[in-house]
Amino acid sequence: MTKIAFIGGGNMARALIGGLLNSGTSSEQLLVAEPQAEAAASLRRDFGVVVDSNNNEIVAQADCLVLAVKPQVLKQVAQQMATSVQAKKPLVVSIVAGIPMDSLDQWLGGGVSVVRTMPNMPALVGLGITALFANQRASEQQRQLAEQILSAAGSTLWVENEVLLDAVTAVSGSGPAYFFRVMEAMVESGKALGLSAEQATELTLATAAGAAELARQSDHSVATLRQQVTSPGGTTAAALEVMNDQGIGQIFNDALQAACDRAAELAAEA
Numbered sequence: 001m002t003k004i005a006f007i008g009g010g011n012m013a014r015a016l017i018g019g020l021l022n023s024g025t026s027s028e029q030l031l032v033a034e035p036q037a038e039a040a041a042s043l044r045r046d047f048g049v050v051v052d053s054n055n056n057e058i059v060a061q062a063d064c065l066v067l068a069v070k071p072q073v074l075k076q077v078a079q080q081m082a083t084s085v086q087a088k089k090p091l092v093v094s095i096v097a098g099i100p101m102d103s104l105d106q107w108l109g110g111g112v113s114v115v116r117t118m119p120n121m122p123a124l125v126g127l128g129i130t131a132l133f134a135n136q137r138a139s140e141q142q143r144q145l146a147e148q149i150l151s152a153a154g155s156t157l158w159v160e161n162e163v164l165l166d167a168v169t170a171v172s173g174s175g176p177a178y179f180f181r182v183m184e185a186m187v188e189s190g191k192a193l194g195l196s197a198e199q200a201t202e203l204t205l206a207t208a209a210g211a212a213e214l215a216r217q218s219d220h221s222v223a224t225l226r227q228q229v230t231s232p233g234g235t236t237a238a239a240l241e242v243m244n245d246q247g248i249g250q251i252f253n254d255a256l257q258a259a260c261d262r263a264a265e266l267a268a269e270a
């Protein structure tokens with residue numbers, strides 16, 4: 001029985017634990033290291049999993065660690081666990097944003113099988129997407145285990161090199177905020193056109209969810225779908241003309257480049 005231990009029992013860990021239990025993993029396979037008593041009690045109550053405030057006690061029992069603490073504390077947490085990790089040599093799956101796998105491996109004492117991942121916020125409702133990258137030490141079986149864990153919170157895809165995780169961060173990691181920003185603007189514009197806040201919000205959210213689902217189910221590219229919904233001389237064409245004149249493509253190019261550059265800077269600082 002493979003034992004999976006979460007180091008840090010916050011929002012993302014809860015999303016993955018809930019997903020794993022729903023997809024058939026037994027609560028006896030899951031352990032959590034969580035320092036905060038209230039959070040620990042709620043993890044025990046909600047999921048029936050073993051929770052301990054001592055990270056090393058948890059590491060000693062685990063075949064796989066899922067590092068789910070904030071980036072600022074990861075170095076300290078990893079260094080404090082290094083001796084137990086070296087004794088047990090578990091697979092280490094990191095969901096921590098921006099920390100390169102070489103730094104993590106070094107903090108853990110070296111020679112560790114690491115899968116670095118970049119999930120996103122919709123994982124909290126089971127609709128996340130996570131990109132994964134494994135180091136040379138990770139076996140095929142360990143890669144499959146990492147993928148299985150992250151699949152509990154949505155879909156997954158592998159990237160061929162670690163640098164691409166910065167691009168992933170720019171697209172899907174930070175991406176939910178771009179859609180929130182667009183939806184925020186649409187709600188405000190709907191209100192300016194006379195709709196109530198509730199009406200504008202309901203229309204915007206249903207349109208966003210519907211457009212995403214349609215694009216997922218369709219064999220056409222999003223560019224083709226956009227053309228199909230844009231009759232010449234119609235209302236959609238009028239709106240898109242304004243967006244194009246104001247450089248929407250360039251805005252997204254610049255925005256995603258800025259996110260990607262920032263991800264690389266943060267990784268260099270780690």
Ligand SMILES: NC(=O)c1ccc[n+]([C@@H]2O[C@H](COP(=O)([O-])OP(=O)(O)OC[C@H]3O[C@@H](n4cnc5c(N)ncnc54)[C@H](OP(=O)(O)O)[C@@H]3O)[C@@H](O)[C@H]2O)c1
Pocket residue numbers: 007008009010011012013033034035036039055067068069070071073077095096097118119120121122173
């Ligand atoms: N949320 C997202 O959308 C998202 C997306 C992509 C990646 N991520 C990554 O996922 C990671 C977790 O994010 P989150 O939103 O789940 O954060 P979170 O809710 O703050 O969870 C982190 C948990 O770790 C605990 N912790 C702190 N110090 C610890 C220690 N020394 N040992 C063990 N546990 C400790 C925290 O306890 P206290 O509350 O007591 O500090 C907290 O319960 C982050 O690194 C983030 O970069 C998150």
